[in-house]
Amino acid sequence: MNVLLPDTLPQALELLSQNGDAVPMAGGTDLMVHWHVRPEAHQHTFVDLSRLEALKPLSWTADMLVLGGLTTYWDVIRDERTREEFPLLVDAARQVGAIQIQARGTWAGNIVNASPAADGVPVLMAYDAIVVLESRRGREQVPLDRFYSGYKQMRRRPDELIVAIHVPRRRYSYQVFEKVGSRRAQAIAKVGLAVTRSDAGWRVVAASVAPTIRRCPTVERLLETGAAVASPSDLLPAIAQDVAPIDDIRSTAHYRTRVMARLLYHDLRDFWGK
Amino acid sequence: MTTLTVAFTLNGKPVSLDVAPADRLLDTLRYQLGLTGTKEGCGEGECGACTVYLDGLPVDSCLVPTFQMTGRRVETIESLDARSLAAFERCGATQCGACTPGVVMTAWWIREHPDLLGSHTVRELMAGNLCRCTGYDGIIDAVTEAVGGEGRENRKR
Ligand SMILES: Cc1cc2nc3c(=O)[nH]c(=O)nc-3n(C[C@H](O)[C@H](O)[C@H](O)COP(=O)(O)OP(=O)(O)OC[C@H]3O[C@@H](n4cnc5c(N)ncnc54)[C@H](O)[C@@H]3O)c2cc1C
Numbered sequence: 001m002n003v004l005l006p007d008t009l010p011q012a013l014e015l016l017s018q019n020g021d022a023v024p025m026a027g028g029t030d031l032m033v034h035w036h037v038r039p040e041a042h043q044h045t046f047v048d049l050s051r052l053e054a055l056k057p058l059s060w061t062a063d064m065l066v067l068g069g070l071t072t073y074w075d076v077i078r079d080e081r082t083r084e085e086f087p088l089l090v091d092a093a094r095q096v097g098a099i100q101i102q103a104r105g106t107w108a109g110n111i112v113n114a115s116p117a118a119d120g121v122p123v124l125m126a127y128d129a130i131v132v133l134e135s136r137r138g139r140e141q142v143p144l145d146r147f148y149s150g151y152k153q154m155r156r157r158p159d160e161l162i163v164a165i166h167v168p169r170r171r172y173s174y175q176v177f178e179k180v181g182s183r184r185a186q187a188i189a190k191v192g193l194a195v196t197r198s199d200a201g202w203r204v205v206a207a208s209v210a211p212t213i214r215r216c217p218t219v220e221r222l223l224e225t226g227a228a229v230a231s232p233s234d235l236l237p238a239i240a241q242d243v244a245p246i247d248d249i250r251s252t253a254h255y256r257t258r259v260m261a262r263l264l265y266h267d268l269r270d271f272w273g274k
Numbered sequence: 275m276t277t278l279t280v281a282f283t284l285n286g287k288p289v290s291l292d293v294a295p296a297d298r299l300l301d302t303l304r305y306q307l308g309l310t311g312t313k314e315g316c317g318e319g320e321c322g323a324c325t326v327y328l329d330g331l332p333v334d335s336c337l338v339p340t341f342q343m344t345g346r347r348v349e350t351i352e353s354l355d356a357r358s359l360a361a362f363e364r365c366g367a368t369q370c371g372a373c374t375p376g377v378v379m380t381a382w383w384i385r386e387h388p389d390l391l392g393s394h395t396v397r398e399l400m401a402g403n404l405c406r407c408t409g410y411d412g413i414i415d416a417v418t419e420a421v422g423g424e425g426r427e428n429r430k431r
C-alpha cells in the first residue's frame with residue numbers, strides 16, 4: 001500500500017495524473033469497511049484528499065448551493081439555509097448511517113461509490129445537481145442524472161476529482177424523500193424515492209430498484225400530463241418502464257416494485273389526474 | 275513496508291509517531307499508544323464501540339486511516355472525567371460493558387452540545403452505538419438525565 005499526501009488541489013490532480021490507478025480517499029466510510037480483514041483492499045496507491053481545505057466548505061451564490069468536493073453530511077445537516085431551501089438534502093443526510101458516519105462521509109464519495117442504494121445521490125438528482133469534475137486537463141460539468149451509465153459505471157475518468165456539486169436554487173412547490181429500510185438508522189435502503197416539483201417540472205428519482213440511481217421519465221410524464229391514477233397498481237406499467245429491480249440480500253424485486261408504487265401513489269395523491 | 279510520520283493532538287497533548295500506511299486510528303490508539311479504552315466491535319462502522327472525537331465530532335475510529343491525522347485533534351474515552359459514568363450506573367445503562375466506552379463518548383458529546391436537541395432526539399443521536407445488553411432504554415435515560423432532562427420521559431417512544 002502506498003499513500004500520497006497532497007496539501008493542495010493542484011498537487012492532488014498532478015498525483016492522480018501521474019498514477020493512473022490511484023484511488024482518492026475522502027471520509028473512508030466506503031473504502032475502509034472491513035479494512036483489517038481485506039488486505040487485498042490495501043493493494044493500491046491512495047491519494048489522500050483530507051488536507052485539501054479548499055474542498056471542504058459549503059457555500060451559496062445568488063443562484064446555487066455549492067457543496068465542496070469534501071463537504072460532509074454533517075456540514076449539510078448543520079447548515080440552517082440548506083434546511084430551509086433544500087430540506088431533502090438534510091432529510092437524506094440524517095438517514096445516512098448515524099452521526100459517526102455523517103461526520104465523515106462526503107457527498108462526492110457517495111456519488112463516486114455509485115451504490116444503487118445510496119441516499120445522497122437521489123436527493124441531489126431530484127434537485128438537478130451538477131457534478132463538477134476537475135483534472136490537470138481542465139474542468140467539466142456533468143448533470144448528475146447523466147453521470148451513470150451502468151452498475152458502478154460513471155462519467156469520471158480516473159484522474160478526475162469531484163471538486164464541487166452545484167445545486168441550482170429554485171422555488172419548490174412539492175418535495176419528499178422516502179427511504180424504506182429494515183430499521184430507521186444504520187440501514188441501507190430497500191427502496192428509496194426522491195420527488196420534487198418546481199418550474200422546471202417534476203423530478204422522480206428512484207434508488208435500489210435499478211443498477212444505478214435514476215430518474216423515472218415515464219412516471220414524471222404521468223405527473224406532467226395529469227394522467228388519471230386510481231390505485232397503486234395503475235402505476236405498475238410506468239414503473240416497469242423506468243426501473244428494473246432485482247432480488248438480493250436486502251429485498252425482492254416484487255416487494256420493491258409494490259412499495260415504490262404505493263409510496264408514489266400515496267405521497268402524490270393530491271396530484272394524480274390533476 | 276514504508277512508514278509515515280504522523281503528528282497530531284491526542285487528548286490535549288501533542289504526539290508524533292511512525293505508522294504503517296494501512297493502520298487504522300483504532301489500531302494506532304490501542305496497539306501503539308496503549309489506549310485500550312476504545313474498543314473494536316464490528317470493524318465496519320456499524321456498532322460505534324470504537325467511537326472517538328475527531329476535531330470535536332464523534333467518528334468510528336475503525337474507519338479512519340491514521341495517515342489522515344496530521345494536524346488533527348483526537349480525543350478518546352481516556353480523556354473523559356470518570357464522573358461522566360455516574361448517570362450510566364444509576365440508570366442501568368451498562369451491563370457487559372463492551373459498548374460502553376463508545377456509548378459514553380457519544381453521550382458526552384450530546385451533553386456538551388445541548389443545542390443539538392433542538393433538532394434531534396437523543397435516540398437519533400445515539401443510533402450509531404449498538405448495545406446487545408441493555409435494550410437501550412437505560413442508555414437513553416442516562417443520556418437524557420445527563421443533559422438535564424427527565425430520564426423516564428423518553429420511554430414513551
Ligand atoms: C455503517 C455505515 C453506514 C452507511 N450508511 C449509509 C446510508 O445509510 N446511505 C448511504 O448512502 N451510504 C451509507 N454508507 C456509505 C458511505 O457512508 C457513503 O457512501 C459516503 O458518502 C462515502 O463518502 P466518503 O467520503 O466516506 O467516501 P470514501 O470511502 O472516502 O470514498 C468512496 C469512493 O469515492 C471516491 N471519492 C471520494 N471522494 C472523491 C472525490 N472528491 N472525487 C472523486 N472520487 C472521490 C473514492 O475513491 C471511493 O471510490 C454507510 C457506510 C457505513 C460504514
Ligand code: FES
Pocket residue numbers: 313314315316317318319320321322323324325334335336337
Ligand atoms: S468497531 Fe468501529 S464501528 Fe464497530
Ligand code: FES
Pocket residue numbers: 367368369370371372373374404405406407408
Ligand atoms: S452493555 Fe453489553 S453491549 Fe451494551
